[in-house]
Amino acid sequence: MPSTQKNNFLLEKIVVQLNTKQLKINVYNTPLGERWLQALKDNLQKKRILEKNFCWLGWADSKRDLQYLTNELNTNIKQINSYNFSPNYQTIEMFSQDDFQYSGNLPIGKQGLGKHLKHDACNKLHRFFEDLQGTAWAPSKYYKQADSQTKYAIRQLNNICHEIESWVNADRKKAFEPEWMRPSQITTFLNAPRYKLQDIDYELFKENRFSRELGGVYLHWSQVGKTLYEVFRDENGPKMTEALCSEINHQIYYSGEFDIEWGQTITEQNSFKKLEMDGFRHWLDLNGYDWDDSKLALGYIKIGQVDMQSGFGNASFLEVYKAMKDNLNITNINVTGSQHCENNFPYSLDSDDWKKIQINYLKEGYESRSMR
Structure with a gap:
């Protein structure tokens, strides 16, 4: 079942409360969607700290x-x-x-x-x-x-x-x-556990590939290293060397964390994106990688979608950006449905002790996992 199949959502919904706006998220009805939602609820129930200093990327203002x-x-x-x-x-x-x-x-x-x-x-x-x-x-x-x-x-x-x-x-x-700025929301929790992707999940990379939709909710990258796509873009399609190969990690984990795309929708229907993807596929072939090998995790798994109509009406990207740029603070996340759970996130980056809050909470995770 495609991760992007329209209107095939789980009954449970996610509500993200910002300063003055509320985001409603629908999660696609896939086996991974169900497992991911359980992992998110675990983060909320265990009251894990939201990493607010790594939440809003690409906001020029x-x-x-x-x-x-x-x-x-x-x-x-x-x-x-x-x-x-x-x-x-x-x-x-x-x-x-x-x-x-x-x-x-x-x-x-x-x-x-x-x-x-x-x-x-x-x-x-x-x-x-x-x-x-x-x-x-x-x-x-x-x-x-x-x-x-x-x-x-x-x-x-x-x-x-x-x-x-x-x-x-x-x-x-x-x-x-400015219409092509790429703001995003990275919703991560300190000490969030990771889980291995199952074989069935890897096909979802091929369903969505590298398309990004305004308000799209995507599986978070929860491991260290670069993807093949990042190496291709950052290094301008380099010849693969041992040093570059050592940087590459194909995604094998998921966590109850998520990214939201707040930039304008981009697919291969955009000529510049099609040109980039053709170059990427050619580069993969030159370096012995198979575009159709799902285990290479070539793409972004789309796990849900913000209800843009309820949150923003028919607003354009720049209108959405204007509404969001003064709301870059999450105060609550809750899941509604058969099992309601939520967590408040009262601290902000204006708090004097936000770093201390994070360090103390991370210390608990280090010690519980015998990292010292």
């Missing part, structure tokens, strides 16, 4: 701009550098805004470098994270010995890297084609 994010990144790097690892880990140099984005004084547009993302700094930062974190199934020796503050700082290398990438791309798009 966010207070978490490049200056803010670079300062946050360097604060976490200082924490990592101060820890006495055994064996020693290299000293990570501080980053500047110029490391991540070309000047806005350069020509801005499809052919210009102005405001473009500098991928090299992001790739370098992500490699530091992978060295220090390890994988979901094999944490690194550095991560195992780190104290809770340093574990938290390591986690932020990845979070902030992706947030910088998204913000820079949005800032550039806003300057010359």
Whole structure:
């Protein structure tokens, strides 16, 4: 059964309460949809902490701009550098805004470098994270010995890297084609358990592929590493090397977490997307990968859809963006139906103690999983 089959939804619904808006989510009636919803309810029932500092990516008007994010990144790097690892880990140099984005004084547009993302700094930062974190199934020796503050700082290398990438791309798009900004909502919980995808689930990657629908709800990537698609895009279709291959992980896990696409719908009916996908398929073939191999997880599994009509009427993308940009804070998530469950998320990033809340909760997870 396709993950995107219209109007074939589970009876239970998800309601996400923002500052002044409410989002209603319908979940597709698939075996994975049922298991995923149970995992989400477990996160709510266990009152796991929502990771609010990694929730809203690609919002050009966010207070978490490049200056803010670079300062946050360097604060976490200082924490990592101060820890006495055994064996020693290299000293990570501080980053500047110029490391991540070309000047806005350069020509801005499809052919210009102005405001473009500098991928090299992001790739370098992500490699530091992978060295220090390890994988979901094999944490690194550095991560195992780190104290809770340093574990938290390591986690932020990845979070902030992706947030910088998204913000820079949005800032550039806003300057010359704002209708193609790609804002999203990443709804993750600290210490959320992961579960293995079942064989039947992998066909869902092929059903949706890389289409993204405004208000679409997608399975969250809950492991460390890059997908083949990310390597293709970030490295401009590189020749595969041993180093690049070591970065790649095909998705094998799911969790009770989800992403919402708040950008304009993109499918291969858009000529630029079709061109990109044709290039990606050709690159896969050149490097010995089979586009039809479902275990390569080539795509995004669409698990549900925001009821856009009830939330926004017939609003255009830019109208939706305007309504959402002042609502970037989740206060409650509840599941209605045969078994009602919910959780409130009262803290915000304006709270003085939001980092302490996260570190203390993550510490419980580290200790319960014998990570030290």
